[in-house]
Amino acid sequence: MNNERIAVVLNDLLHITNDRIAGFENVEGKVWESYSHLKGEYDHMISDSKIMKNELINLIQDRGGKADDSASTAGAIHRAWIDLKNSFPIGNKENSTLENVVYGEQNAINAYQEVLTNGELDPESTKVVSEHLRQLRESYTKFKKIEEYKKNS
Structure with missing residues (x-):
């Protein structure tokens, strides 16, 4: 392996x-004020x-x-778009924010899965990335449940 x-x-x-991380920090105060638990x-x-x-x-x-140790340009553009979208007084910002978190988690899962599927990592890296993928899936499931709960409320 190279x-x-x-x-x-x-x-x-x-x-x-x-x-x-930047996305999670962006969510701060937009959803959790209503769902402090x-x-x-x-x-x-x-x-x-x-x-x-x-x-x-x-x-x-x-x-x-x-x-x-930087964020991607695409991620920065996406966060700026979300901030712009959330600045308009229409729609449910909490639901929109949760939808974007779920979307971001799904994209992270897809990227991690693709890396593992391509087999370009050494065994130690594969082990660590596999554990990260497990954590991402867990996070995705939690946010998806919150999103579904909010839609049904």
């Missing part, structure tokens, strides 16, 4: 993880994301790569 290629792939996942789970997801980020950085550096 350590340089592995570092590139892991950097792509690092960008996604940074997008995820979910705040603990939300904080746990942010904490998990930061641990995932550090694990990816360590994997990249262990393979001789340089971690690009």
